[in-house]
Amino acid sequence: MFKFCCVDWEMTIRVTVCLCTFRRPALSNALQSLVNQIIPDGVTMDVVVADNDPHESGRPIVESYAKEGSLPITYVVAHEPGVASARNCSVANARGEWLAFIDDDEEADVDWVQALLKCAEAHQASVVIGPVIACYPSEAPSWIVNGDFFGKRVPASGTQLGTGATCNALVRKDALPDQLCPFSLEFNTTGGEDTEMFSQMVSAGHRIVSCQEARVTETVEPHRLNEDFLLRKARRVGETYARIFISPKGIALQTIDIVRACIQTLVASVISLMLHPLGMEKSMHYKIKAYANLGKLLHMMKRNPIELYKG
Known part of the structure; x- marks a missing residue:
């Protein structure tokens, strides 16, 4: 039996975008893509940036966007090193009933949030997973570009999935295994904390579906192109x-x-x-x-x- 998404779609829906960062200037592009979002009527959106750098290298970037005032942005420092710790910090500071996850080296299409919410409603899902379109720099080897080794595809929209990844996801907060610390710290240095969390949600009866329309783009960093x-x-x-x-x-x-x-x-x-x-x-x-x-x-x-x- 599945636990269907019990949401009153006639009420105002609040989405918090959870964005973790660690010494990436590309954070600016990610934030700009969130500022550019076309938010549908009846939906409000804010952003939580969890910086895993103790030197707070992301603060000036975040503050420059926060001062514009067009999008509420909360900046927090995740003091414990590790990807799971940073994700937990962003979730703990999120106020929305829906959480959207995107990486700090990605940029969302302008209708990203809208597409995720529409898919969640259409398929009564607790989690929606979208694709990541890889953008390769000019110096990328041709075999990597032609093979698209960094792209992350998803099947046809509405397809039921067995797990997911936080590089492009929408999650109903009250469906999380733990609403403050859903990501296991055992995966802090290895990654894979999102795979474990989403598999736990499936085991608990929650529905995860794909959404091809909710696209984000990742510019692949040169040191990974090998x-x-x-x-x-x-x-x-x-x-x-x-x-x-x-x-x-x-x-x-x-x-x-x-x-x-x-x-x-x-x-x-x-x-x-x-x-x-x-x-x-x-x-x-x-x-x-x-x-x-x-x-x-x-x-x-x-x-x-x-x-x-x-x-």
Whole structure:
């Protein structure tokens, strides 16, 4: 049974955009895209920026927009280092009954919030997940651009999902596992805290759906445009999957998943090698699959995890 979205859509709806930041000048572009939002009648919107930099590097950027007064913006410092801590800080300071999540290196389409709310109402969903369109700088290798390795697609709008990500999401606040600290601090340095939270919500009976119309754009940072970063991220994805979905199982079911991951690692590696003469684009898709499954195995072997958010 699903817990449907019990919202009176005739009443005024308040949306708080939760935006975490850490030493990113691109924060200015994200905020400008929020200022530009076309807010439908009966909806109010404000923004909470949680800065995980103890030196408060984001404060001048936020204050410059707050002074304009066109959009209520609250600036808070998340003193405990880590991505989960920063997200929890933004949620704890949010006043809306709906929370919209976007990253500090992304820009939202002008109808982003409107599209998310419309989809939530149409499908009686507690969570809506939108796509991330990758924008590649001119120096990006052609195989990364052609393979679109940083884009995050979603299926047709209204499709039911098993989990989600906070890079583009709308969440009903009272559906969160914990309305103050919904993200587990165990994922502070690795990431994956959003995957765990959304999977918990699905287990609790909440509906998560996709929305292709609610688009955000991410300009990929140059230091990520390489094979090493993609493979580290793929391994971390596999580690997160094993941590959330395999480790809690009994020994028998764990064994089945481990054998499956071994086979998938081997098959994907072989296909990647076979496709290598045809170019990096085709080969890397399978190499990433291999590393994701390798990540599952390494987690089950209790190897040290990839820490994408450390330091």
